[in-house]
């Protein structure tokens with residue numbers, strides 16, 4: 001029988017917070033009924049006000065902390081409680097890492113039914129601030145003044161939070177410069193309600209190795225001659241290597257469209273990872289936390305390379321970072337990636353680094369891999385690093401058909417990873433261990449590397 005909620009909207013509750021949701025909200029129970037309280041922390045007694053009642057649970061706003069948890073700390077960003085960009089600044093970093101280990105272990109147990117798999121403690125950062133090398137800013141017209149910022153939690157209101165403590169300081173500084181120039185050159189913001197205007201997003205990417213930036217102005221195709229003058233102005237700054245216009249007329253919220261026009265400087269920006277040089281096109285994927293990426297990739301190498309004679313398939317390879325790193329320690333590497341610009345970058349990166357034992361293929365993993373499997377492609381190791389939704393079943397099945405000895409699964413979403421690991425276990429791959437690596441401090445996101453080995457028949 002469906003149970004009536006024992007709470008009403010607007011009701012003030014006194015709750016003991018006993019756990020975290022996977023998104024980092026506090027969880028308490030009122031007469032056995034689950035109440036999510038964002039920004040409340042396990043171990044606390046709080047007063048909160050019920051804001052929404054859903055099927056089987058309620059969401060309440062934190063009014064007052066009556067008993068404070070030892071893990072609670074003051075958030076570093078002044079706009080933390082408004083801005084939706086980070087979620088855990090109000091708890092200590094060690095508590096964040098413990099939370100992430102539990103999120104992964106819970107997903108693996110609940111979704112993957114793999115409760116016996118060891119999930120190690122996450123590898124954290126020494127300095128878990130100002131680590132991001134890229135930011136995609138929202139653009140808003142605030143009574144005739146253009147402002148850059150991020151959306152406030154669950155709204156489309158822009159909070160002017162470009163001095164975010166997750167971004168490298170140089171990105172924050174350039175966001176202020178770009179905002180000033182957008183106003184000087186009167187570049188009109190895109191209006192999401194009327195679908196008129198020009199500028200949708202400003203993306204700033206920073207090269208860790210060279211202290212340089214690329215600025216991508218994502219616009220509709222509407223004419224805007226001032227963009228060229230503004231780009232020239234920006235490019236006078238010696239730290240700006242590239243200003244690109246990316247054109248996106250799509251109705252959705254995807255940041256990038258398909259075409260790029262270089263307004264000033266180069267087509268790509270260059271960075272280094274694990275001692276290799278990488279060129280990156282404006283719309284190609286590149287990991288956002290370079291310090292932790294090196295740790296992540298070393299873990300991938302530790303799991304992937306045993307004899308140095310391996311042929312490795314790197315699926316979802318982006319600009320070839322994992323593939324080219326592993327190519328130095330293995331016989332041969334084949335990368336597969338859907339984004340054409342990224343595959344062009346990967347091929348260029350192989351040339352730049354003088355790596356001759358890597359090749360790259362354009363295509364969707366779920367389409368190309370079954371064909372490669374049917375053609376008899378062999379691999380000793382398959383590395384996968386899919387987007388959040390995980391690996392398509394057709395690609396997973398093709399991996400099993402190829403039958404590598406080891407699979408190294410890199411994931412930024414523990415729920416889809418748990419689902420995919422369960423699929424692979426049912427087809428004869430034992431999941432040996434999972435190592436979370438904290439690529440996204442202060443947020444609830446967690447990256448993992450899992451090692452799977454083919455069981456003997």
Ligand SMILES: C[S@@+](CC[C@H](N)C(=O)[O-])C[C@H]1O[C@@H](n2cnc3c(N)ncnc32)[C@H](O)[C@@H]1O
Pocket residue numbers: 285286287315316317318319320321322336337338339342363364365366385386387
């Ligand atoms: C999480 S990124 C990983 C990239 C790379 N391994 C790295 O560490 O930088 C996922 C990549 O998968 C690509 N991708 C998304 N869907 C794909 C698909 N169906 N088939 C192949 N690649 C895909 C994206 O373009 C992106 O480059």
